[in-house]
Amino acid sequence: MKNKSLWRISVATSLEAEDAVAELLGVIFNRSASSYFDAEAQTSVVSVYFSKKRFLSRDVCEEIWAGLQRIQNCGLKLGSGKVKTAKVRREDWAESWKRHFKPIEIGNSLIIRPSWSKRRPRKNQAVVILDPGLSFGTGQHPTTEFCLGEIVRCHKTGKCQSFLDIGTGSGILAIAAAKLGYKPVRAIDFDPEAVRVARANARVNGVDKKMRLARGDVTKLPAKPKGRFDMVCANLISNLLIAERRKIAAQLKPGGVLVLAGILKPEFPEVQKKFEALGLQLISSRGKKEWRSGSLGFRARKKF
Numbered sequence: 001m002k003n004k005s006l007w008r009i010s011v012a013t014s015l016e017a018e019d020a021v022a023e024l025l026g027v028i029f030n031r032s033a034s035s036y037f038d039a040e041a042q043t044s045v046v047s048v049y050f051s052k053k054r055f056l057s058r059d060v061c062e063e064i065w066a067g068l069q070r071i072q073n074c075g076l077k078l079g080s081g082k083v084k085t086a087k088v089r090r091e092d093w094a095e096s097w098k099r100h101f102k103p104i105e106i107g108n109s110l111i112i113r114p115s116w117s118k119r120r121p122r123k124n125q126a127v128v129i130l131d132p133g134l135s136f137g138t139g140q141h142p143t144t145e146f147c148l149g150e151i152v153r154c155h156k157t158g159k160c161q162s163f164l165d166i167g168t169g170s171g172i173l174a175i176a177a178a179k180l181g182y183k184p185v186r187a188i189d190f191d192p193e194a195v196r197v198a199r200a201n202a203r204v205n206g207v208d209k210k211m212r213l214a215r216g217d218v219t220k221l222p223a224k225p226k227g228r229f230d231m232v233c234a235n236l237i238s239n240l241l242i243a244e245r246r247k248i249a250a251q252l253k254p255g256g257v258l259v260l261a262g263i264l265k266p267e268f269p270e271v272q273k274k275f276e277a278l279g280l281q282l283i284s285s286r287g288k289k290e291w292r293s294g295s296l297g298f299r300a301r302k303k304f
Contacts, residue, residue: 007054008086010047011064014079017071018044020264020290023141024067027237027262028060030169030191043079049088056085074266076290106148109155110176115204126179129204130172142288143261147173147233150259150284150295154231155180161230162186164251166218171198173233178207182231188216221247228253235261242274249278254298257283261293268292 009029013021021044022033031048038045056064064083072078103113111121112128121127151173155161163177165187174187175198185207189195195215202208218240232252234241241248241260252258258280263271265287272282275296285294 005087005089007050007052008047008084008088009050009054009056010045010084010086011068012080012082012084013044013046014077015042015044017076017078017290018046019142020071020074020076021046021068023143023237023262023291024064024071026141026169028063028067030189030194053087054085056083071264074264074290104145104148106145106176107152109152109180110148112148112172112176126176128172128176128179130170130175130201142291143235143263143293144172146286146288146291146293147235147259147261148176149286150257151177151180151182151231151233154257154295155182157181162227162253164188164229164232166221166232166234166248166251167236168198168213169194169235171201171213173235174198174211174213175202175205175207177231178202178210179205183210185211186229187211187213188218190215190217218244218248221251223247223250225251228256230256231259232256233259233261235259238263238267238271241271245274245278249275249280252298256297258296259293260296261291263292263294264290265292268294272296 011021011025018035022035025033025046025048029048033046033048035044035046068078068081103111103117103119105111108122108125110126112130113119114131115129161182163182163185165174168174168187168189171187174185178185187198192215195213199208199213202211229251230253234248249258260271272294279298280296281299283295283297285292
């Protein structure tokens, strides 16, 4: 019999810090995070869900607390920061997502929509069908939205452009790239469950044969890869971007575009500085809510 319940891990926070906490939980657990704001109590509850019972180990708790402290240090009012686990009905979770997850248009070239939406695409508009699941990435978050926008902006019709997605989560960026015509498309994620979900999403969208998905660790990327990419997306936390900047930048072709996201606004200048020291320069940048993302390219051919 199908399991009727899910397990929820939630953090009580403020409306101001809601997006930052959602990003934190999404990165730690590799799950889409949902938020609920209680207007009466003036408290936001940010949650991630699991199909099996999940215990919070001491290491995970410490990672959550360290992340919450980092958010607070960036000047956001955190609220109580209380962490809870609970058992919930699967139907309640699904209906909650249906209320909040609406189609997203990225320019005139791309639309992201859930399977239950009857929204019709415009002429020549690529469609990515993606239902909120237990893996991170639906396009709703400002950082994912920026990455999608850059994939659309940088796409050149009729030109062969390769694409690498580091930390693919639900596979949304790689699927969108494949739908628009990037090739070859490669995506990696450290979490095997995320890879499984991304492959399932790729099959639903009919692009599983057009992309290569694999379990991979950003810390294990080759410093001197055999092949480089025209576009590289790395939607990761700031400290990981900085720590692995040389390996991330090494995957990019001269003349290519590196998209960096998952960065809180106060942390962006340091990330930018570290990547610019490798010979990259900022092409475009956008801030939304607590987040800032950016695209960079090499000033000149850089050897690693």
